[in-house]
Amino acid sequence: MSSPEIASLSWGHMKVKGCSSSYKDCKVWPGGSRAWDWRETGTDHHPGVQPADLEEVLQKGVATLVIGRGMSEALQVPSSTVDFVRQRGVELIVLQTEKAITEYNNLVGQGAKVGGIFHSTC
Template sequence: MNVEAMNIAPRITNVSWGSVAVAGFDTPFKDVKCWPGGARPWDWNETGTHHTPGIQPADVRELVEHGAEAVVLAQGFHERLQVQDATLDWLREQGVDAHVLDTEAAVARYNELRTTQPTGALIHSTC
């Protein structure tokens, strides 16, 4: 399946500590951004993200720009990655549904949503 042509977000095929395998990509990601039609490494240094205060609006903007109408935010296996209130407020203002879950539940929810609506995700594979 050519997800880019269909504008479906790529399926996450496996997640374990420090590794996220995404269909169509040969090398697993440590942390990944997925959106309708693609994915790339999620580099926290791009926006200065840290576990506290957590995921910020700048981290999710790219997902919405790629057409995500739902966004899944993985807080890590032990939910140590926080999500800023400003991020959830910004998503709400854009009309985007946000789902904040531990990593395993987030991957399951993302894989479920991606088949029914344009979906993006930030998946953190540790902590």
């Protein structure tokens, strides 16, 4: 099962190939995607992405996880979250969202078991 390509990105709007809905922020993994609702885990720009935000994607058996920190990189990724991912033996790539999506789509094109979590605004 392959990861879905991110078809488009603009401020506050993302489309995932093969998905009829659009997202403000999203999670993607081999075979699926869904909205990333920060309220589920109490996430905010500071302290940033929590391990609980990533758990669902990591459970899908990804080898690489890409995090998009927003268009202006306002979303933080604390060292505790980085450690959480690495302790599971998963490669982690953290970039500005446009660059993160380019990298994610490149990995999808190579057939990698990749997941992502992307913030499409600040």
